Amino acid sequence: MTLFVHFLAAAAGTVAFALIFDVPRGYYPLCALIGGVGFFLVELLMELGLSQTEATFIAAMIVTLSSRVCAVWRRCPVTVFLISGIIPLVPGAGVYWTAYYLIMNDTDQALTRGFTAVRVAVAIVLGIVLMLEIPNRVFTRSKTR
Amino acid sequence: MKYSMDEVLETAVEAGHILLESGAEIFRVEETMQRISQYFGVDESHKEFFVLANGLFATGTTERGHFAKVRQSRVHGARLSKVVAINQLSREIEQGKYTLPEVKQELERIKNLPEPPKLLQILSSGLGSAAFCCMFGGGPVDCLAAFLAGLILYVFVLYISAPHMSNISGNLLGGALVTVICIFLYKIGFGRDLSRMVIGSIIPLVPGVAFTNGIRDIADGDYISGAVRLLDALLVFLCIAVGVGVVFTVYRHISGGMLM
Numbered sequence: 001m002t003l004f005v006h007f008l009a010a011a012a013g014t015v016a017f018a019l020i021f022d023v024p025r026g027y028y029p030l031c032a033l034i035g036g037v038g039f040f041l042v043e044l045l046m047e048l049g050l051s052q053t054e055a056t057f058i059a060a061m062i063v064t065l066s067s068r069v070c071a072v073w074r075r076c077p078v079t080v081f082l083i084s085g086i087i088p089l090v091p092g093a094g095v096y097w098t099a100y101y102l103i104m105n106d107t108d109q110a111l112t113r114g115f116t117a118v119r120v121a122v123a124i125v126l127g128i129v130l131m132l133e134i135p136n137r138v139f140t141r142s143k144t145r
Numbered sequence: 146m147k148y149s150m151d152e153v154l155e156t157a158v159e160a161g162h163i164l165l166e167s168g169a170e171i172f173r174v175e176e177t178m179q180r181i182s183q184y185f186g187v188d189e190s191h192k193e194f195f196v197l198a199n200g201l202f203a204t205g206t207t208e209r210g211h212f213a214k215v216r217q218s219r220v221h222g223a224r225l226s227k228v229v230a231i232n233q234l235s236r237e238i239e240q241g242k243y244t245l246p247e248v249k250q251e252l253e254r255i256k257n258l259p260e261p262p263k264l265l266q267i268l269s270s271g272l273g274s275a276a277f278c279c280m281f282g283g284g285p286v287d288c289l290a291a292f293l294a295g296l297i298l299y300v301f302v303l304y305i306s307a308p309h310m311s312n313i314s315g316n317l318l319g320g321a322l323v324t325v326i327c328i329f330l331y332k333i334g335f336g337r338d339l340s341r342m343v344i345g346s347i348i349p350l351v352p353g354v355a356f357t358n359g360i361r362d363i364a365d366g367d368y369i370s371g372a373v374r375l376l377d378a379l380l381v382f383l384c385i386a387v388g389v390g391v392v393f394t395v396y397r398h399i400s401g402g403m404l405m
Binding site: 006009010012013015016017020021022023024075076077079082086087088092095097098100102103124129132133 | 168169170173222223224225226227228229232233236260261265266269270272273276277279280281340343344347348349351353354356357358360361363364365382385386387389390393394397
């Protein structure tokens with residue numbers, strides 16, 4: 001139930017950002033779906049026992065892959081889906097907790113949170129880069145068939 | 146050759162410049178400029194483009210001698226509708242649907258595409274804040290508080306920090322402002338989880354475009370631009386954290402040790 005509510009929230013949040021980034025309206029539903037699924041995957045995988053880094057890595061790959069499929073399908077730049085869809089994965093909360101524990105003089109917690117935030121960011125980078133390496137013709141070929 | 150090469154290159158540079166300012170990847174900017182000039186008859190041997198995150202350079206050998214152009218650009222936030230429109234335009238140019246004067250006209254139109262209304266942007270910021278507050282475990286009242294903070298934050302962003310401030314001070318003050326609002330709401334009993342309220346409300350400041358584009362540029366091998374954009378993203382993250390941290394520190398001294 002919580003997972004589902006969070007999925008809806010992530011979808012709504014993604015659309016909110018799509019508007020701020022001036023994504024054309026017609027793409028909102030796909031942005032919402034990609035952003036929602038991305039965040040849902042992170043939570044689901046973490047519940048299944050993966051670490052936040054691993055879960056984010058897999059989610060970032062799925063988000064990038066589906067962004068590319070949608071980009072070919074709707075004939076538009078992949079940026080439109082990727083920038084909006086990746087936002088729910090960005091470790092904004094990690095940055096906050098790091099600052100918070102630094103202020104509270106809890107250096108251990110601050111370091112743990114800070115490193116997790118960096119690891120998550122690296123996981124996003126790797127996930128995106130790996131999926132961008134797939135040559136474009138893989139996507140265009142499957143479309144013409 | 147139907148068109149003067151100067152005119153073709155000029156048009157290609159204009160298209161590239163709009164793309165760059167709207168938050169497109171370096172790769173897309175270069176490719177679009179190549180496509181446009183190629184289609185209108187300026188081939189590889191007559192031109193060279195060089196694109197960086199904050200400016201583009203174009204030189205060429207034309208019938209009138211030399212063509213050279215440098216355009217600086219500053220990204221003020223993403224305008225993805227322009228990227229989409231130019232992408233579409235460049236595809237249709239290759240299908241032969243446009244003459245050069247028509248392309249110029251179309252570029253002029255795209256350049257002046259209106260921003261989403263400010264009120265909608267402010268509402269989106271509030272909605273985004275509330276949504277992220279919920280995603281990170283905030284309750285309904287916390288989300289409402291984050292919604293309010295997100296609204297006020299974006300009024301600040303649109304009317305004060307974006308037009309008048311540097312990236313650094315804008316994000317620093319943005320982070321601080323949000324924290325002050327959240328502490329205030331928390332103190333008057335509006336919202337139970339101060340941390341989640343702040344996390345939700347700082348999300349509209351998160352540099353999603355710089356971060357994602359930086360990664361894309363590096364994946365494409367455009368290391369300089371990628372590094373610059375990632376540095377930009379990192380700097381914004383740090384500024385937000387410092388903004389939040391400073392307010393918490395002050396508050397902690399005032400309230401005598403405990404945060405919540």
